[in-house]
Amino acid sequence: MAIKHALPVTREKDFAAWYQAVIAEADMAEESGVRGCMVIRPWGYGIWERIQKLMDARVKAAGVENCYFPLFIPLSFFEKEADHVDGFAKEMAVVTHHRLRSVEGKLVPDPDSRLEEPLVVRPTSETVIGQAMSRWIQSWRDLPMLTNQWANVVRWEMRTRMFLRTSEFLWQEGHTAHADRADAMEETLRALEMYRDFSETALAMPVVAGEKPENERFPGAVATYSIEAMMQDGKALQAGTSHYLGTGFAEAANIKYQDREGSQQLCHTTSWGVSTRMIGGVIMVHGDDDGLRCPPQIAPHQIVIVPMLRDNDEDEAVIAYCRDLQKGLLGQSAFGEPIRAHLDMKGTKASTKRWGWVKKGAPIVVEVGGRDVAGGNVSVLRRDRLYREDGKTDSAIVAREAFVADAAAMLVGIEAALYGQAKAALDARIERGIIDTAGLDTYFGADKPGWAEVPWAKPTGAALDKVVEWLKGRKLTLRNVPLDAAAATGACIFTGEPAVERVLVGRSY
């Protein structure tokens, strides 16, 4: 039987349109009418709150302290690190006035309120946090200094796509200062590993952690690491980055410390961040033709109870039964937290509600009608296995007590199933056997390519530019050099020189 799916478009037919449809049909976000900015609606924001909560616990467990730094950065702060300026100057919102005035009934910036020094809306906060660190750090005793902030940032984007690339987005940015390179590099890799683990366990989203090639480095960084996730269309999404910044930012902001011997030293700094972009990744990794499938750990509601009401005498008993069920579930724990069980009392039809929650990706939807109450049962729908082989939705009638007792295990099972599917898809779509550019062309010219991991001589400067240009002509990019790649053998497929490592190539968001 052909399944009639809940979304108006399938992944197969038009992946980009499908992505927008999931966001719209799951009420996650929408265009705001403000250029490049989105409105994040309760279900989308609820997912972000879950990401914040779980990530913040990891950040704090690493001894990092949360602070808050100004939204505005004076141009003079920004000018100090040359590479950094070059990287961001083209995409910044600039505040030039501090007052409006009414002229012929229209509001205009008051010319008398022009700022002597324009302020940029932070695209990232290395410069302003560097200024603070230069005040806070005096001696080796103050190191390492580990700070983080949860904030909004703005990068003016010409082409935007919800969650993936918006002019304003929400993120956390960790900023740390260390006595030497070794300590800073350890922190850079600790943050990277924190992101890898978070992505794979909390988001059920497998990633490849590795170092970005020189051309993909953060402006001003000495080394940039990323986690890369594979979307269902085979493209890569950079889902988090961690940077070793060397002493460049410390020099620009004068972050120095007195070492044990009494002499002044520059600090080595790092920065690392993940953003609302992760939500776009979750959609494109786990979504299906019926909408989002939300990993239980980040689902605002893990279990949704839908009472089937008939506007008759039975309704009261159904509602009371549902409340008991909710209470029973709230008393259970999954993933070390109380289960989040929601009773949907909105005044719409039960079937409309059911499909609404399917599209939102609530991990488990439970329906309760008069017959269930009479039998002490519930009707359970798992979002990760929506259909039976015959194409009908796979609802199971289960004894209520048994369902409550098993709910936590079922949620853990759903999280594991989502990860397992995504991991199998990732592993199946990394091609490691390509040994020349002709092979690369064949691979990416064929149907449904994923990524190619190829021998790489790590060229720099003009030689690297040539490779990047060649790839660009094919809409390909260098993703990262996986930390866990096998040792390189043979020749670099681009330069012919002896390979020193292996690099991932793919299309990307």
Add this chain to the structure above:
Amino acid sequence: MAIKHALPVTREKDFAAWYQAVIAEADMAEESGVRGCMVIRPWGYGIWERIQKLMDARVKAAGVENCYFPLFIPLSFFEKEADHVDGFAKEMAVVTHHRLRSVEGKLVPDPDSRLEEPLVVRPTSETVIGQAMSRWIQSWRDLPMLTNQWANVVRWEMRTRMFLRTSEFLWQEGHTAHADRADAMEETLRALEMYRDFSETALAMPVVAGEKPENERFPGAVATYSIEAMMQDGKALQAGTSHYLGTGFAEAANIKYQDREGSQQLCHTTSWGVSTRMIGGVIMVHGDDDGLRCPPQIAPHQIVIVPMLRDNDEDEAVIAYCRDLQKGLLGQSAFGEPIRAHLDMKGTKASTKRWGWVKKGAPIVVEVGGRDVAGGNVSVLRRDRLYREDGKTDSAIVAREAFVADAAAMLVGIEAALYGQAKAALDARIERGIIDTAGLDTYFGADKPGWAEVPWAKPTGAALDKVVEWLKGRKLTLRNVPLDAAAATGACIFTGEPAVERVLVGRSY
């Protein structure tokens, strides 16, 4: 014995300087070098995180859903509500360009990147959220619509003071839409009561809830309510506001719904918010000449353990003992949450640490030395009663097991003591017997005035302006008309007309 206090200045000597000293010595915040913006340091931000957590739970419990709306608001959105524009146009940061360009080595806004329509950095979000609500609301079934966001906002301020008045600040803003006036007014007062209860229970800060007079209304509001807290210098701090907006914003943004009879109606909207300003209130209500006294419910660390180490063989046993103590405390609950116990392992002297935590206002500081370990004891210092009658710090040696068992009760006792002191101070400083302006002059001309609650005829327009001017000459303002004030009798002390209510007059922040 004269006590030598931890701060360089006392409240008595210079209250304003004392306030800045608390913030500096407790490492709560500092000037950022960016005009009017502060850096919130870990202890200050930790307090804000606690406020967020406890307030967010109340917001969610009321059925309000969190969203996120754009930082930028196009001028055209803003122009639609005339009173609103008038109220904010003078204090807004305006983005006019989206790119920088290097000219002779200096960065300047690129003239080619001038925006066709300037964007204001949100001073508040009624206009942009109204646009969204007009899309989301179609029928009476969609009402009430209850949304909230946690965000940064910017109001360009000429004179700033940390936490109390900064150009950028952090807050939550609730925005709701309703079918009629009664429902909207109920929500306005629900939010006000939520703030009153939060302030009094979580912050231990007694407040007076009431309606603001016309001249103090939020720009565009039909009615504005506030909670007012009394600082130790007798001044009032408006610590939260809730507005009934009538249908003005709904008209401007076209927020309409189809009622049960099928005809189109304008929604009635509300908005309500509290901000980082609350932290300034906590400092000025609970602080003393040794620094902040942080209410246990919002203290990032409720109990701080300071090991007294001597760089000898005993240290290991002291540290192990402290870790056991911390573990024991973390297993206890206070205020329905696990106790937040911190072990301070920094490499500084124990006495420096102790005074550092006293200045930060950690509710309980526990010191542990070799002798305590031998005796199974701990040395306990309660921040709310720091000194004995003889002027020495009031440390008590207590058996460790007994301390762990009593810790939750002690924290509850500290919270109650802080509230009790503040409540007594507030009650003692509201003068209710003044019947004419001469009496008002006498009261506010004398030593240490608080507030005066006086009969009030509720004048409007020019008559109100006259009163406000008269008060302004004395640096006085109308605070609010307390909801729980006694019935008015006699004549309004300003207009001589029959009083209809009683209004609070005072100096304010």
